[in-house]
Amino acid sequence: MIMPKMGESIMEGTILSWLKKEGDHIEQDESVLEVATDKVDTEVPATHAGVLKQILAKEGEVVAVGKPIAIIAIEAAKGGQNGENETGPQKETESQIEKNVTTEPIPVKDTTKDPKADSLQRKTASGRFYSPLVLNISRKEGITMEELEQVAGSGNENRVTKKDILQYVKDRKTKAQPTQASVAPSPEPTRVSVSVNAEDEIIEMDRMRKMIAQRMVDSKRISPHVTSFVEADVTTIVQWRNRVKNIFKEKEGDSLTFTPIFIEAVVKALKDYPMMNISVDGDKIIKRKSINIGMAVALPTGNLIVPVIRNADQLNIVGLTKKVNELARKGRDNKLSADELSGGTFTVSNVGSFGNVMGTPILMQPQVGIIAFGAVVKKPAVIETPTGDAIAIRHKMFLSHSYDHRVVDGSLGGMFVRRVADYLERFDHKQEI
Numbered sequence: 001m002i003m004p005k006m007g008e009s010i011m012e013g014t015i016l017s018w019l020k021k022e023g024d025h026i027e028q029d030e031s032v033l034e035v036a037t038d039k040v041d042t043e044v045p046a047t048h049a050g051v052l053k054q055i056l057a058k059e060g061e062v063v064a065v066g067k068p069i070a071i072i073a074i075e076a077a078k079g080g081q082n083g084e085n086e087t088g089p090q091k092e093t094e095s096q097i098e099k100n101v102t103t104e105p106i107p108v109k110d111t112t113k114d115p116k117a118d119s120l121q122r123k124t125a126s127g128r129f130y131s132p133l134v135l136n137i138s139r140k141e142g143i144t145m146e147e148l149e150q151v152a153g154s155g156n157e158n159r160v161t162k163k164d165i166l167q168y169v170k171d172r173k174t175k176a177q178p179t180q181a182s183v184a185p186s187p188e189p190t191r192v193s194v195s196v197n198a199e200d201e202i203i204e205m206d207r208m209r210k211m212i213a214q215r216m217v218d219s220k221r222i223s224p225h226v227t228s229f230v231e232a233d234v235t236t237i238v239q240w241r242n243r244v245k246n247i248f249k250e251k252e253g254d255s256l257t258f259t260p261i262f263i264e265a266v267v268k269a270l271k272d273y274p275m276m277n278i279s280v281d282g283d284k285i286i287k288r289k290s291i292n293i294g295m296a297v298a299l300p301t302g303n304l305i306v307p308v309i310r311n312a313d314q315l316n317i318v319g320l321t322k323k324v325n326e327l328a329r330k331g332r333d334n335k336l337s338a339d340e341l342s343g344g345t346f347t348v349s350n351v352g353s354f355g356n357v358m359g360t361p362i363l364m365q366p367q368v369g370i371i372a373f374g375a376v377v378k379k380p381a382v383i384e385t386p387t388g389d390a391i392a393i394r395h396k397m398f399l400s401h402s403y404d405h406r407v408v409d410g411s412l413g414g415m416f417v418r419r420v421a422d423y424l425e426r427f428d429h430k431q432e433i
Helices: 087-100 132-140 162-176 207-222 235-252 259-272 317-332 410-425
Strands: 012-018 031-036 041-045 050-055 062-064 070-074 225-233 278-281 284-287 293-295 346-349 369-373 377-385 388-404
Touching: 132 162, 225 410, 235 317, 235 388, 259 293, 259 317, 259 346, 259 369, 259 410, 293 317, 369 410, 388 410
Parallel strands: 293 346, 346 369
Antiparallel strands: 012 031, 012 062, 031 041, 050 070, 225 388, 278 284, 369 388, 377 388
16 A cells, blocks of 8 residues: 555655554555645545555654555455465465565665764654655755754644755745845744743644644745725625525525625636736746636634635536535535645635625735635615615625735736626626526
């Protein structure tokens, strides 16, 4: 059994826990272990039925995709054609597996013979563990153990992953290159001492919360955030949804929420303003052809996850509704795959579901835009009628658009969110499901 590929950009995984122990009988497709990547935690099923003979990768170990993680002794069929007993074929099968599946541990330099590696040990006095791959990269880049201890880790138990160390090396080199208009880099934030009283409760962050915290800090450090606000009259949408939601439920078996309607408006606006559907890579701008919408989903644990609706421009209201509901259910049940959490080009967040009228969302790197939809609230408003202006009760909603000011100026950021509001206000209330 090898470490499976759990996403197009996933090259390694961390063994979180083994759900079975050596000697246990397992069925094909039965969950055997839980693996964590930098995108999602997931259970890995058995590739064959049999007996879990040997576990090759320990809990907490980082394993590259395609490397062996366990040996499964496949059960031979009883009573073969030549009358062999069960023991004979079973032994041959196990022997064949042992012969075919060999472990290839990542080589670790002998620190007793390499003076440059004396200061880099796999496990430090602080108890922090480093994989051989991370240590290898650290040696090549001249990173001391003292410096390595300061690198923020997104892996299990704050472990430094390959992605963490490569990003650190990249940032390190960027800071070391002076420019003509260089500005002194801001110092790394220092940890503030917090006093703890006897009645206080100390709660350890779980792995996902640590990852979210690190990514939010990184995003604010990487991108200068600017937020523009507009207010949209969504009365037509509210009335249309109230009219068709029961019909939709009976016909499609899904609940019709506001989110897919909002996403449809964002998709149309992205087609009008393709320079909002971009990513930043150093000093290069990558203009995306596909429109993949990330959708922020709050989990029962209080954590946040952002599954992605790929090619959202190819879906109508029905297709968007089904995809939104499917991803929301899978997110709450911890059933999302790594591919369903990657590849987003723009993100939306429905903060109105929490009763908030507006928010200032943080970008999902390397995207350059994210919109938060506030709560739909009844308000008195001035409307134009054939006989003159009048005051009426309307359903209003704030849209908050945060964008990367490195590549998106206020004019583009403001026009884009205004265009989204225009599409919402011009919604076709005559359309049928």
